[in-house]
Amino acid sequence: MKKIINKFLVNHSLIYKLFLYVATIFLVVYLFPKGGQFKYEFQKGKPWQYENYYAPFDFAIQKTPEEIDEEILKIEKNSERFFKYDEDIVRNVKKNIFEKVAVILENSQLPNEVKVELNSEVTTILNTIYEYGFIQADSESKIKQAVITLRSGKTIQQISPNKLFKSTQLLAYINSEIGVQPMTQEENTILNIIYEEVKPNVSFDESFTDKVLKENLSEISYTKGLISEKERIILKGDIVEGENLAILNSIKSEFESQVWSKSNYNWIVSGYTILVALAFSMLFLFLRKYREEIFENNTKVTFIFFNIILVVLLLTIIVKYDAKYIYIAPIVILPLVLKAFFDARLGLFTHVLTVLLLGFIVPNSFEFIFLQIIAGIVTILTISEMYKRANLFISVLQITLVYFIAYFAFSIIQEGNAQNLNYEKFLYFVLNGAATLFVLPLIYIFEKLFGLVSDESLKELSNTNSKLLRELAENAPGTFQHSLQVANLAEAAANEINANSMLVRTGALYHDIGKMLNPMYFTENQSTNVNPHNELTPSDSAQIIIDHIIKGVELAKKNRLPDRIIDFIRTHHGTSLVYYFYKSEEKLSGSANPKDFQYPGPIPFSKETAILMMCDSVEAASKSIKEPTAQAFDTLVEKIVNKQMDDGQFMNADITFKELQIIKKVLKKKLKNIYHVRIEYPE
Template identity: 65%
Template sequence: EGQKLLILNSLNHTYKSQTWTDSQYNWKLTGYIILVGMAYAMLLLFLWRYRKDIFSNFRKLFFIFFNVGLIVTLTATVVNINVEYIYVVPVCILPLVLKAFFDARLGLFTHVVTIFILSFIVPNSDEYLFLQMMSGIVTILSGKEIYKRANLFLTVAQIIGVYFISYFAFYAINQGGIIGWEWGRLGYFVLCGLAMLFVWPLIYIFEKIFGLVSDVSLLELSDTNSRLLKELSNKAPGTFHHSLNVANIAETIANEIGANAMLVRVGALYHDIGKMKNPTYFTENQGSGINPHNDLDPEDSARIIIDHTINGIEIARKYNLPDRIIDFIRTHHGDSLVYYFYSKAKEDNPDVDKDSFRYPGPRPFSQETAILMISDSVEAASKSLKNPTSIKIDNLVDKIIEGQVDSGQFLNANITFKQIELIKAVIKKKLASIYHVRIEYPE
């Protein structure tokens, strides 16, 4: 009887212990879920507050969280297989990828949130947190223009260097010396650095899956020997030369105000490809001096001019240009008026429909598309200047940009009045250098 009671009491104690352990596990799991949820909530809050265009785009939003989940899953898998290999996982590839598709600030913030989540998974979380945080910061600071091979290799070398120095410091703190130094750990750091080189094919894969555009693809599109730009230079040489000038002006402006210079340059190169369909109807391609508009009604002439944006979109889709580039074709005239032909039509019919002489839009909706609209209009208008002087250039630039502001073309673009004034100054200086204008001094 006594033995049976002892056994029953033992079983009862084991059952209660097991029940208590399950309860503890559930509470622990709940705590982890809350903390991870808070981390994701902070990332969402950042996107909602500072990157509304990404927050409102499900594809981009999913892409960011997919990458975070990928890094977390990969690290958790490695921890379960062999915790010694956690430093082989190229965690710093995350900010590098996000910087290539978006910007440095988003890349760093997402990296920090991801490291906080990973600190719940890995052992020695304080050491891991510091190493990966420092490496992520170095990645963002040094990972400029990763489409250049030398820059990527330099970034990898710096990341490995940060790992080495940080590990040495932590080992010295924990061990009180460097006796028993684990050389194998240093090999893991090197492997992690080499794995970072996988960022190039990874970016290419992401572009195809998510339909996004990185700086790597923009560099390829900026090649003037590409098939489409070659065709433009053959069919509409004047337009091609105009596009090159606009690209140079727009790139200078973008660098000055902190916009995406590579994106706006590529957008400028392709913005007028629709003129290939009827090249001689545009003044820059009328080398013979014959103007076919002389034989057309103003309405027909305006329709041909306006249609170059629609034709450009069709050609761009035929050549599989990314949507971000097509946006420049679609918006570079906004919903502005083809004023010359509208005035001509109004002479014959004062009640002519004004809207039939408008571009379909939409208006520019980013800094880059606004920059292109300004650069395109000013460069085209500057060709009409006879004996250009600095005063004439200044007046022309002020007149065109102020007209675009007054007509509300930049209401949807994330651009300030201060930036517009800076753009004016940059364009005036750029046009003065193009036309070799000297400052006029009084005699």
């Protein structure tokens, strides 16, 4: 049991990676759509490149979305519009009018025959107005057809809209029907009563109209024919268009709509699992072969896989909601994030693998994969120094433009012209670009969650007004100036060999923070002739000098500096000797143990940490040159860098001889510029 536990502890990192690998595979496969896949790829206007294709089963030919939309519009246009005739309003209106007219006629001195005639005219007017109805003003706009349907109780009749009385016609009609001009007082009074009391009784019946429309729409057929099993669909070389295209789209939809059944579920899951496992295996192999430092760091490996799962999950949700929105998803955030924390090559490699996996989820997979890979390449090539916001905005504009161009090209290939472009997709690409800008707050969130460091954080850390650098400037001003000089040298060297200049500059600013705890023991901070080392033995002095590494690391951790910056503090002297005090001890005692005067290491393990070691040593040594000449600087740089190479300080730094030569040239040039001789001004 003890042996098993020991083995587990020894191999816990590898076991964790295996668990992460298996868990990610199962999660991605679980997110994949539970439907079939059509095994052939085809495009409108292109020849069928496979063998003659026959129907594997009976299926219906589906109408295109355009045909269905056209049919819906036709039904909506021709669907009956119903208006409601209200009998209660008619009864109440007639009752009120006849009662008021009766009172007027009763008090009138008119002859009885005239009263009877007026009463008859009122009856005729009301019967005429309400024969088909008096329509409400707001319902007049609902009349769209030459014939409308009028509902009165259980009775339905179709009439011309012209038969309905409108408010604009009412007064003229009543005037024409009552009496003879000039009107008597009674006739005028009756006219006013009718005009005031008559109310509209016909209104648009929206609920019944909608109900009938829905019934009509529900009867739409989404198919337009049947294909029998073994019926020939298309011959090899035939152009995919017209009826052929409709049939192929129909059978493709039929395949994709088939949910995994019990009989084929295990086989399909096995196939997906193998393909996803291959993709993630390639990622692990890439990390193991080309990014060993990342491979050995479980946090960084988890971060990479976490981002892949996030992208797959996002696309899965969008496809389940509505697949037409897939281009809104900012997929290029993945390579952006990975480039910000690691490097461009890893970002692009991971992006390509992820896009290939997404091909199983999205429709039109070839178009999607092509667009996203091109966008990913543009992202990697255009964004540099992402901490500069202007660079990000410009890059997003370029990515969006590439989307536009690529989609336009795909459309004219498929449609044969530029008239049928889906302009809605251009809006999706714009939204995609806007969503991509969210990468900056996302990077900040990832930094806090995973303890990583990006260029944005490096920019903040390199601000000389930050708390730790202000303390360094106050407590050890000489060391602070030395750090600034080293930072300038290191940044220039990093730019020349395409290393991370922001990282090496930030590391250089903090590499000597341990000196601020005992600043007077370091010559650059000794403003007087008093040297405290004169009171110490060489071994004690060496230990104080060496301790600035350990104390610097402790101070950095206390102030929560990222590990990538702490690496510069640990490695900037590697395993070299505190040479001055080593020689002093040797001179004093006759011999000295090199281990007592050796820095604890480790040696630099990246280009950036190697650059800092060279720049730190060269800048410090340049102060000791009494007569600064070009030859003196050339000799100094060659001597120091070659000594570090001979001591094996760059064995783990992944830096080439060519890059070392370039760095030497940069250091020589910069030192000459710093120490150039000025003209002597007259007194």
